[in-house]
Amino acid sequence: xxxxxxVLDDLVAAAPATRSSWNDVVxxxxxxxxxxxxxxxxxxxxxxxxxxxPPFSLGSRLHGLFTGTPVDAKRLSPLxxxxxSAMSAGFNPHLPASKQEQLTRLKAASLRQIATRDxxxxxxxKWQRGGLCTAVGxxxxxxxxxxxxxxxxxxxxxxxxxxxxFHGGTPGVDDHVWRLExxxxxxxxxxxxxxxxxxxxxxxxxxxxxxxRTKGLPSERVLGIIAFDANGRxxxxxxxxxxxxxxxxxxxxx
Amino acid sequence: MNTKGAGPGxxxxxxxxxxxxxxxxxxxxxxxGEAALDVVQDGFAIALRSRGSFRREGNLEAWLWRIVVxxxxxxxxxxxxxxxxxxxxxxxxxxxSDDELKESLLxxxxxxxxxxxxxxxxxxxxxxxxxxxxxxxxxxxxxxHAARNALRQRLQEVAR
Numbered sequence: 045x046x047x048x049x050x051v052l053d054d055l056v057a058a059a060p061a062t063r064s065s066w067n068d069v070v071x072x073x074x075x076x077x078x079x080x081x082x083x084x085x086x087x088x089x090x091x092x093x094x095x096x097x098p099p100f101s102l103g104s105r106l107h108g109l110f111t112g113t114p115v116d117a118k119r120l121s122p123l124x125x126x127x128x129s130a131m132s133a134g135f136n137p138h139l140p141a142s143k144q145e146q147l148t149r150l151k152a153a154s155l156r157q158i159a160t161r162d163x164x165x166x167x168x169x170k171w172q173r174g175g176l177c178t179a180v181g182x183x184x185x186x187x188x189x190x191x192x193x194x195x196x197x198x199x200x201x202x203x204x205x206x207x208x209x210f211h212g213g214t215p216g217v218d219d220h221v222w223r224l225e226x227x228x229x230x231x232x233x234x235x236x237x238x239x240x241x242x243x244x245x246x247x248x249x250x251x252x253x254x255x256x257r258t259k260g261l262p263s264e265r266v267l268g269i270i271a272f273d274a275n276g277r278x279x280x281x282x283x284x285x286x287x288x289x290x291x292x293x294x295x296x297x298x
Numbered sequence: 299m300n301t302k303g304a305g306p307g308x309x310x311x312x313x314x315x316x317x318x319x320x321x322x323x324x325x326x327x328x329x330x331g332e333a334a335l336d337v338v339q340d341g342f343a344i345a346l347r348s349r350g351s352f353r354r355e356g357n358l359e360a361w362l363w364r365i366v367v368x369x370x371x372x373x374x375x376x377x378x379x380x381x382x383x384x385x386x387x388x389x390x391x392x393x394x395s396d397d398e399l400k401e402s403l404l405x406x407x408x409x410x411x412x413x414x415x416x417x418x419x420x421x422x423x424x425x426x427x428x429x430x431x432x433x434x435x436x437x438x439x440x441x442x443h444a445a446r447n448a449l450r451q452r453l454q455e456v457a458r
Contacts, residue, residue, distance in 0.1 A: 048449060051399045052326070052418050059325040060335050064317035066310050072343035122432045123371065138344050138368040139351055140361060140432070186407075 112158030117150055121187045131192055132169045132177045159252035166254045178205055178227050199229045203280040204271050219266050224257040233274045238290045240265040242297025304352040312359050313342050319420035324370050326415045337373055341366030360429030367430055402449055410445040413438055
């Protein structure tokens, strides 16, 4: 046995001795179908709401997010292309598709890069189900997209699509921010973090519909993220608390 | 004859026959046996649900590998999103060449590493690995060559 074979065998020493279970596969295959039906019902309800209620209809805020630079498909790695083309078209990204299918889907999605800041690149694409798919990645990596997400209600009714990364740990105990980051509609001027002691810290301007901060983040536990308009009015709050609770925490700290 | 779709029996047959190869490859990739088992089961569940989209001009086993590999990549990405800092267990310092080699192997780019695993644990051909990873057979050959070179160089450094 060569040294490499010994190491490769060692790598799988932790593999469970479990026997295969086809029944489990069949059960899993049935389970998500119910979730998908629920998700489809939720999306249908959301679409109905968007159509029925004028203030929620797709409006001018959408255009501001599409002023970036179109992204050539050649810039995308095979994994990027597979994921973005599938997700923007509403397909499961795990399923194989031909290159031609992927390129057709990507073209329909109008993928654009809207900002580059602090070594991070920000992308948006049209989601076939309405709303946008957003993606973020490190500049200079072989894969452009580190994470892709799609939301039917952004930017029509949701003002912020937050992608903030927290350190791993016990939720509610170790809520420390590693990177404050996300997408916001034109009306959002700045975003900040509310700490456990009620202080507003790491206030970060939104530029080109994007915010990011990796330095000057609170060492203290974070209660939530809050987004303000130009007049200092809270437009959106995220993480564990609603705006009212975050504002009350800030007020009581004064 | 059907030109599209795979039968559940065909998928089940590959699952039963190749379960261990899938499990070992995913354990090596994820570094976690339980997560690997979950990925294999989920991957086959996705394949079972989507069997209608399989095109018969391709190889069914390679199609299944691709789905399981994509499921594993998703798991890796979700994990790095939750905890972006590299997780390092408080283990003994590297002491011998096996440990050095293991570190080098794990430091290979994701796809090179996976090509090594698919070749070793699953005994897949270059063509099957290419289909599983969604790249050309030439890219697989280049990846395996680069991986071997990187490991050989590291072994020589350790031996000095």
